[in-house]
Amino acid sequence: MSMPDRDRLDGRRALVTGGSKGSGKAVVERLRELGADVWTTARTMPVGYQHPDRFIEADTSTIDGVASVAARISGQGPLDILVHVVGGSSTPPGGFAAADEGQWMAELNLNFLGAVRLDRALLPAMVEVGSGVVVHVTSIQRQMPLHDATLPYASAKGALRTYSKGLSNELARHGIRVNAVSPGGIETEAYEGFVDRLAQGNDLTREEAKQSIFDSLGGVPLGRFASTAEIADLVGFLVSDRASSIVGAEYVIDGGTIPTI
Incomplete structure (x- = not known):
């Protein structure tokens, strides 16, 4: 394979969660530019979306939402690339006491358990064919959590990173690479x-x-802060053959925000 070809994703099927806006949208566009057949999911399809046949309206923070995405994707055969971008925080300010049980579960479901459930549904097919790439988008808040309004979010992203590392150790021998991308502000x-x-x-x-x-x-x-295109460029590299020996890593892209090694 020539050097330029190692960037290309022609003939590969990808799913990007949270792909309707922000970094998710940029990742979808970048993977398409590289030649992948890209599916995406979000709660609402944008008006005038150019690839409606590749959009799955679903809330991946719910068990039913994950099931609907998995059903659509699995019916097309195994994925080559799975990128978990969906995430966010809606906790009110006020520190730890302001986040009630419902808020904690909402943040865990959106930022952590949705990815766990979707992996559980889609990765067995990757294992069966012996190849695939998974990227979990975490956050620098797993290392420098902000306590006022985003502690549940930060905690969920910390759990996602730990899970991602353990998953990478299990799946590498099956030909599947799992890595994480940790953005700061975007x-x-x-x-x-x-x-x-x-x-x-x-x-x-x-x-x-x-x-x-x-x-x-x-x-x-x-x-x-980083642009969404810069986040997408990093993901594009990690899912390409140029990153073929990178396993279990977390790439921080934060403009130097985290001050320690």
């Missing part, structure tokens, strides 16, 4: 909207508002 539409609200609410410029966010993280040496 320049999504939601992030830009948050910057606007912060600036307007505190009489700041957008740059001042962004700097206040960076300061709350202890600084971002690069001076900016």
Whole structure:
């Protein structure tokens, strides 16, 4: 195989969760550019979506949602690539006492158990054919959890990383590579909207508002968050043959936010 061909994903079937917006959307687009036949899932299909036959409307934080995705995908044969991007936090501010039982379970289901259930449904087919690649998107909050409003999210992502590492050790001998990507802040539409609200609410410029966010993280040496395209480029590398001996790793992409080794 020539060097450029090692980047290509022609003839490979992929599933990306949370692919309707943000990093998930960018990953879908990148894998398509590399030649993969990409399916995606999210709760709602965007208006005018260009590949409706490759979109599964489902909530993968629920058991039934995972089952519906697995049924659609399994009917087409084994996957070559599975990328878990879906995630997020909706916990109210106020520290540990503000998160009740329902909030904890919601965060665990969205950020951790959904991936566990989908892997359990789809990976046996990969094992049967003896090849495949899985990427779990974690977060730098598994290493530097923020306690005010995202402790359940951070805890779920920490569990996802531990699970991902253990899974990689089990599946490597079956020809399946499992790795994780750990982003810091990402320049999504939601992030830009948050910057606007912060600036307007505190009489700041957008740059001042962004700097206040960076300061709350202890600084971002690069001076900016990653773009969704940069997240997608990293995932594209990890699922390609260029990463053929990378197993059980977690790649941090945070502009230097985590200050320790």
